[in-house]
Amino acid sequence: MKSFGKSLNQYLALIILIVIVVVGANMLYPGATSIDNIYSMSTFGVEIGLIALGMTLIIMAGGGGIDLSVGAIYALTQIIAAYLMAEGVNMWAAVGIAILSGVFMGFVNGYMVTKLRIPAIIATLATMYVFNGLALLISNGVNIAGMPEEFAIFGQGVMFGNIPFQFIAIYLPALIIIGYLLSRSLFGYQLYLTGTNDASAKLAGINTDRVRLITYMLTGLLCAIAGIIGSSRLLTARPDAGDIMNLQAVTIAVLGGASIFGGRGTVIGTFLSTIVITLLAYICNLININAVMQTGAIGIILIVITLGQNNFGGLKRLKSVFLARKAV
Amino acid sequence: MKSFKMLKIVLATTVIGAMLAGCGVSVKKNEGGAASPAASGANGADxxxxxxxxxxxxxxxxxxxxxxxxxxxxxxxxxxxxxxxxxxxxxxxxxxxxxxxxxxxxxxxxxxxxxxxxxxxxxxxxxxxxxxxxxxxxxxxxxxxxxxxxxATDKDLGYAMADIIAEEVGGEGKVGILSAGSTATNLNAWIGFVKERLAEKAPKIQLLDTQFAGEDINKSTQIASQIIAANPDIKGFIGISAANTPGIAEAVKQAGKTGEIAITGIGIPNGVKPYIKAGVINKAILWDxxxxxxxxxxxxxxxxxxxxxxxxxxxxxxxxxxxxxxxxxxxxxxxxxxxxxxxxxxxx
Amino acid sequence: MSQTTAATRSGSMESLKHSFLMKYEFILFVLIALIVLFLSITTDGNFWNQGNLSSVLVSVSIVSIAAVGATLVIITSGIDISAGSVLGLTATVVALGGQHGLPLWLIIVSALATGCIAGFINGYLIAVHKVPAIIVTLGTLSIWRSAVFMLLGGSWGTDIPMEFSEWFIMTKLAGVPLIFWLVIVLVLVSGYMMNNRKWGRYIYALGNNEEATVFAGLPTKRLLVFIYVIAGLLVAVSALVSLGQSPIVQSSSGQGFELSVIAAVVIGGASISGGRGSIMGAFLGAILVELVRNAVILLHIQPFWTGVVMGVMIIIAVLVSLSRDKGGAN
Known part of the structure; x- marks a missing residue:
């Protein structure tokens, strides 16, 4: 399939990037990518990795899909969990409720986009404001701590020696499940079609609205899980968490090959670009480069990669223009 | 394609198997062993x-x-x-x-x-x-x-700000507080001590609700302007973080109330210099x-x-x-x- | 003032619906009047206090100026989330100019040039290389923020010429800061030009059906680039006014500004998918947004409610604007 070929190019580009970063880092700082350091990196990378997975699905489903409220959901769900635990609710119940609330928030987003036909940028911009506001209101603007000790397991637990719990038990399974969903299940097939060509998908009998709604709900779920991990890692829930995650998630998804025009994107691609971004961040800290420079560099990389991607996109549009002309 | 599938299956089985095997998940307890100091005397010298x-x-x-x-x-x-x-x-x-x-x-x-x-x-x-x-x-x-x-101790800082404002407003009237973030430890501690000192030494002073403007000078100006308008009889204002104080000063200056509203708070010299020289702020606090x-x-x-x-x-x-x-x-x-x-x- | 195509296609029944009373902008205007009335009563007239009115109107001005450009961009179904970083960059350029003692006119020219160049880069990538606007502006948002950081190097920019404050804010006509009057003129003039000048209609056409405009032989690419340059220029102007309100630059200056602007434009009735939007609407939207912020402070409401109210307002605005679209365009 042609698209697989394009994906392979994308993977290659990302892997080369990773290799360059790793080699360069080790030259500047021997031992930069020691196994302990990698464990450290993965501790931080899992949260944004999960969120980026959700964002990838939303973007792939096309129709201008995007979710600017992911950071806010991340914050609100952790506040809900922490608040409940502080009120004495059983930890598992609190976590469960928080995760369900995340799914509900995703549902709200999806409903606005599909049923109310509000453009995704605006709908999720609005919910971002609302969810952030709710997080501040519930927590009264302060961090909430005081969770039971067992809660630390999500963000601080280790398995098989020192491998971080969230990486092995949450992120990897998530990658596998979503990867399977995309490439082997009916839903994945419907998702690709919906993103590639909305109209033909509908003609083929696919309920495109339902497909998109599910992507938003899945994202809500992933953000909630990330929120639990994040607040467990610090044993503190913060209402102002996740501010930078919105744009970071979009960057990672697009860097990983998800096309804003819909229909393209893979779990592997997003996984690879998550590695790139997390690695870069860690390495920059090691060699003392300010995070802002790194953000700027990522901005440049983003534009360059999309420019490259777009050689295909531009050709496609040109083709459709000629076809339309013929029809007239 | 087949190899991918195999990889996925292998990965999946490993992970699930591990989890089912009553995984040995534990929260990493950092037993530091004997609490040994980094190095003693002679060794540490070089x-x-x-x-x-x-x-x-x-x-x-x-x-x-x-x-x-x-x-x-x-x-x-x-x-x-x-x-x-x-x-x-x-x-x-x-x-x-x-x-x-x-x-x-x-x-x-x-x-x-x-x-x-x-x-x-x-x-x-x-x-x-x-x-x-x-x-x-x-x-x-x-x-x-x-x-x-x-x-300086949180208490000294809070008390210092409280004392300055109490003196400049003459012991009574409305005083506003503008802080940066609602979750910051030290800022909240100072606010606590300001309140404590004022309650003790200048009980006639009425403190308004603390507002937050982030470490953002522009936002501080906007919020301060509006607080001043909401409370036309306001006599004083305290800026808890270094970004808030110059913002408040600009708001007072633009409202034309220089000298009518006393301002103090934490201040970075270059930020508050123009205002101190213009008499909008009399005293600001910091340390070196x-x-x-x-x-x-x-x-x-x-x-x-x-x-x-x-x-x-x-x-x-x-x-x-x-x-x-x-x-x-x-x-x-x-x-x-x-x-x-x-x-x-x-x-x- | 908005749907030109609908107006030309409709018959007399439709034109009745589109009459002034049903216009979305009028609804906004009434809403604003009601809120102002409400605030005047509940705050014992404090709302009209010199300092408060000034602060609100200046904030409205800052957002509105950038919103004019943002409206054009959004009408062409684009978006610009780099506005905040461009504002920060412009302010930094001014601070640097002040630090090196450059003459005022040079500082102003450099500032405006910064906005134009930033806008040009956006427009070029979007129009000529067809990179989606969200990606380009996401990228430039990060790049310019990096630049601000590097240029300021860990301190605040304090050498801001005082003239901005004097001209825009301290100069008052009928008790209202001069800048607000200037913004009203800007809004009226650009609104007029959008509706009654040919390239105004071209811009709407671009948003409605880009391919058709290409066939019609319009200089689509040039028009798009031009729009982004204007947007950048206007953000630079906003930056100058902002420096008048608060004569100091931080490395975080301008962060989040683009959200306020987009909120104003959307509440003002523009459609993110392009083809519809009015500058007057964006202006009224900006007023509405600032009124809400002001109300929260004046009425001693917990500041955390601002976000929730803002989000709900955006949703309601879009729903209203969508429903009237369904009703009218048939």
Whole structure:
């Protein structure tokens, strides 16, 4: 399939990037990518990795899909969990409720986009404001701590020696499940079609609205899980968490090959670009480069990669223009 | 394609199998073994220690000054100094830096904490690797931190601001408070002491609800303007963080109420200089962040060398510095008050 | 003032619906009047206090100026989330100019040039290389923020010429800061030009059906680039006014500004999918947004409610604007 070929190019580009970063880092700082350091990196990378997975699905489903409220959901769900635990609710119940609330928030987003036909940028911009506001209101603007000790397991637990719990038990399974969903299940097939060509998908009998709604709900779920991990890692829930995650998630998804025009994107691609971004961040800290420079560099990389991607996109549009002309 | 499928199946089985096998998940307990000091006397004399510090955020002149002072100390005392931090006062970002520094096996890592509790796990991790964890400017609530270098006690700062405002408004009237973030440890502590002092010494003063403007001067101006309008009889205003005070001053100036509303608070000299000269602010408070940075390096170094801190210490270039063993905190000294007379002596 | 195509296609029944009373902008205007009335009563007239009115109107001005450009961009179904970083960059350029003692006119020219160049880069990538607007502006948002950081180097920019404050804010006509009057003129003039000048209609056409405009032989690419340049220029102007309100630059200056602007444009009735939007609407939207912020402070409401109210307002605005679209365009 042609698209697989394009994906392979994308993977290659990302892997080369990773290799360059790793080699360069080790030259500047021997031992930069020691196994302990990698464990450290993965501790931080899992949260944004999960969120980026959700964002990838939303973007792939096309129709201008995007979710600017992911950071806010991340914050609100952790506040809900922490608040409940502080009120004495059983930890598992609190976590469960928080995760369900995340799914509900995703549902709200999806409903606005599909049923109310509000453009995704605006709908999720609005919910971002609302969810952030709710997080501040519930927590009264302060961090909430005081969770039971067992809660630390999500963000601080280790398995098989020192491998971080969230990486092995949450992120990897998530990658596998979503990867399977995309490439082997009916839903994945419907998702690709919906993103590639909305109209033909509908003609083929696919309920495109339902497909998109599910992507938003899945994202809500992933953000909630990330929120639990994040607040467990610090044993503190913060209402102002996740501010930078919105744009970071979009960057990672697009860097990983998800096309804003819909229909393209893979779990592997997003996984690879998550590695790139997390690695870069860690390495920059090691060699003392300010995070802002790194953000700027990522901005440049983003534009360059999309420019490259777009050689295909531009050709496609040109083709459709000629076809339309013929029809007239 | 087939190979991918195989890979996925293998991965899936491993993971699920592991989880089913009653996985040995545990929260990493950082047993630090014997609480051994980094190095004792003679051995430590030749070693060059690496001290790392993560401020609340970088790009903020106050912390930039701390860095400057610390670099001076590092040069004079033969220490390697690392200064890096997030661009927003976000504790999760701060944690990433701290974690990375611990991985780099520095001798001591410290923070100006964005949150009193969120760094506990990392403090444990540092302890487990015999790395000293210290705080400067803003503390954490964790007995394992080896040292807290404080500019002035929270009480002294809060009381100083309260006293200045009480005096300037004549002991009664409405006073507003503008702070940066609702979650910041030190800022909240100061607000607490301001309230305590005013309740005791100037009970007729009516404090308005604290508002928040972030470390954002422009926002401070906007919010302050509107608070002044909402309370036309307001007599005074306190800026809790260095970004709030100049913002409030600009608001008062634009409202044409210079001299009618007393302003004080934490102020970075260059930020408040024009306002002090124009008489919009009479007195602003700070301390010398450069000296704080210097003291931080000095204090941590003593601990690394195994030298015990005395109740009163002689620090080169600073003078006598008090140490409180109970709270493990070094105190720089009383707050510095800027006014028309001395503001020109400072340039940062 | 908005749907030109609908107006030309409709018959007399439709034109009745589109009459002034049903116009979305009028609804906004009434809403604003009601809120102002409400605030005047509940705050014992404090709302009209010199300082408060000034602060609100200046904030409205800052957002509105950038919103004019943002409306054009959004009408062409683009978006610009780099506005905040461009504002920060412009302010930094001014601070640097002040620090080096450059003459005022040079500082102003440099500032405006910064906005134009930033806008040009956006427009070029979007129009010529067809990179989606969200990606380009996401990228430039990060790049310019990096630049601000590097240029300021960890301190605040304090050498801001006082003239901005004097001209825009301290100069008052009928008790209202001069800048607000200037903004009203800007809004009226650009609104007029959008509806009654040919390239105004071209812009709407671009948003409605880009391919058709290409066939019609319009200089689509040039028009798009031009729009982004204008947007950048206007953000630079906003930056100058903002420096008048608060004569100091931080490395975080401008962060989040683009959200306020987009909120104003959307509440003002523009459609993110392009083809519809009015500058007057964006202006009224900006007023509405600032009124809400002001109300929260004046009425001593917990500041955390601002976000929730803002989000709900955006949703309601879009729903209203969508429903009237369904009703009218048939």
């Amino acid at each position: 070693k060059q220690y690496t001290i790392a510090f993560v401020p609340k955020l970088v790009g903020f002149p106050y912390f930039t000054s701390m860095d400057k002072g610390a670099q001076k100390a590092a040069k004079e005392l033969g220490v390697k100094w690392i200064y890096q931090g997030p661009t927003t006062a976000d504790v999760s970002e701060q944690a990433k830096y701290v974690s990375g520094l611990i991985d780099q096996k520095v001798d001591a890592v410290g923070v100006a904490a964005n949150s009193p509790t969120a760094l506990n796990q990392l403090i444990g991790k540092a302890k487990g690797q015999n790395i000293k964890f210290f705080t400067s400017d803003s503390d954490v609530t964790n007995p394992d931190r080896s040292l807290f270098v404080q500019q 962040p450069e000296k704080l940075g210097y003291l931080t390096v000095w204090g941590v170094l003593q601990q690394l060398k195994g030298v015990e801190l005395q109740a009163e210490n002689d620090v080169p270039g600073i003078g006598k510095v008090k140490y409180d063993a109970a709270t493990k905190s070094l105190l720089l000294g009383p707050p510095l008050v800027f006014d028309k007379e001395n503001i020109d002596n400072y340039d940062f």
